[in-house]
Amino acid sequence: MSNNKEKKIEKVLLVEDEEVLLEILSQHLKKNGYEVVVARDGRAGLDEAMKKNADLILLDMILPQMDGYEVLSVLQENNIRTPVIIISNSGQPVDIAKAKSLGALDYIVKAELNPDEIIAKIKACQAGSAKPDPAVLAPSNGRTVVLAEDDAFLRELCGRRLQKKGFQVAEAVDGIDAYEKIVSFQPKVVLLDVIMPGLEGFEVLKKVRSHANKKIAQIPIVLLSNLGQDTDLEKGLALGANDYLIKANVTVDEIIAKIEKYFPK
Missing domain, CATH: 3.40.50.2300 (Response regulator)
Structure with a gap:
C-alpha cells in the first residue's frame, strides 16, 4: 500500500551552468535510468520547472540570469511542489537554511560532490526519507x-x-x-x-x-x-x-x- 503512495522519480531537471559538471551528472543520471532535461541558467531552469514535467529538480545555486534562491522563491510563490535538491557552492549552514526555507528538500556541496551521492539523495526523496532538517532550519x-x-x-x-x-x-x-x-x-x-x-x-x-x-x-x-x-x-x-x-x-x-x-x- 505504501509503495503506491510513493512518487516514482523518472525525469530529472538538471539546472547547471558548468558544462563539465553538467555533462558528468547528466551521463550518470542517464546511466542510472533517469530521463534528464537540462537547463544552463536560472531563467531556463525556472521555465522548465513551471511546466511541472520533471519529478525532481537538481538546482545549482549560482547561475546566470537568475540564481537558485530566486528560482526557489518563484517556485514557492507558485506552489510548485516538485522536490528540489540544491547544489551549494559554499555548504555554509546559513546558505542551506535559506534554501530549505524556500522549499529545497536536500542539498549537496559542490566541492564534495560525488555523482553516486546524488543518486542516493534522489532515491531518498522517492522513499520519502529526505525531509527538511529542523536543526538546519533553526x-x-x-x-x-x-x-x-x-x-x-x-x-x-x-x-x-x-x-x-x-x-x-x-x-x-x-x-x-x-x-x-x-x-x-x-x-x-x-x-x-x-x-x-x-x-x-x-x-x-x-x-x-x-x-x-x-x-x-x-x-x-x-x-x-x-x-x-x-x-x-x-x-x-x-x-x-x-x-x-x-x-x-x-x-x-x-x-x-x-x-x-x-x-x-
Missing part, C-alpha cells in the same frame, strides 16, 4: 552573523570560533559578496573589513545604510580596520558604523566578544 535563536573578510586565515579562524559559540555565520570574501549576503540573510550583526576587493568596506557600509528596507539599513556593523588611522575610523563612524576594531591590536577572542555584545543574554 536560525540559531537569531544568532546570525555576516563575516566579510578577504583574509582567508582570519576569516576561517573567526568563522569557526563564532560557530562554536552557537552563531550561524555567512562568510563573504569581497565587498560585493558581503553586500549581497547582508541583504539576503539580514543578519543580526555584520563584521566588515574595510579593505576588500570588489567593493571596499566603506562603500558596502554606505549601501547598507541607504537601503530602502529599514531593517537592513539598521543592521549593526562592526568595522575591521587594517590601519586604525583616525581619519578612517571617523569616516566609518560618520557613515554609520556602530563600532570598529583595529586588526593589528585585536585578538580573535576580542572580536568574538565584540560580536557577542549585540546578542544580549
Whole structure:
C-alpha cells in the first residue's frame, strides 16, 4: 500500500551552468535510468520547472540570469511542489537554511560532490526519507552573523570560533559578496573589513545604510580596520558604523566578544 503512495522519480531537471559538471551528472543520471532535461541558467531552469514535467529538480545555486534562491522563491510563490535538491557552492549552514526555507528538500556541496551521492539523495526523496532538517532550519535563536573578510586565515579562524559559540555565520570574501549576503540573510550583526576587493568596506557600509528596507539599513556593523588611522575610523563612524576594531591590536577572542555584545543574554 505504501509503495503506491510513493512518487516514482523518472525525469530529472538538471539546472547547471558548468558544462563539465553538467555533462558528468547528466551521463550518470542517464546511466542510472533517469530521463534528464537540462537547463544552463536560472531563467531556463525556472521555465522548465513551471511546466511541472520533471519529478525532481537538481538546482545549482549560482547561475546566470537568475540564481537558485530566486528560482526557489518563484517556485514557492507558485506552489510548485516538485522536490528540489540544491547544489551549494559554499555548504555554509546559513546558505542551506535559506534554501530549505524556500522549499529545497536536500542539498549537496559542490566541492564534495560525488555523482553516486546524488543518486542516493534522489532515491531518498522517492522513499520519502529526505525531509527538511529542523536543526538546519533553526536560525540559531537569531544568532546570525555576516563575516566579510578577504583574509582567508582570519576569516576561517573567526568563522569557526563564532560557530562554536552557537552563531550561524555567512562568510563573504569581497565587498560585493558581503553586500549581497547582508541583504539576503539580514543578519543580526555584520563584521566588515574595510579593505576588500570588489567593493571596499566603506562603500558596502554606505549601501547598507541607504537601503530602502529599514531593517537592513539598521543592521549593526562592526568595522575591521587594517590601519586604525583616525581619519578612517571617523569616516566609518560618520557613515554609520556602530563600532570598529583595529586588526593589528585585536585578538580573535576580542572580536568574538565584540560580536557577542549585540546578542544580549
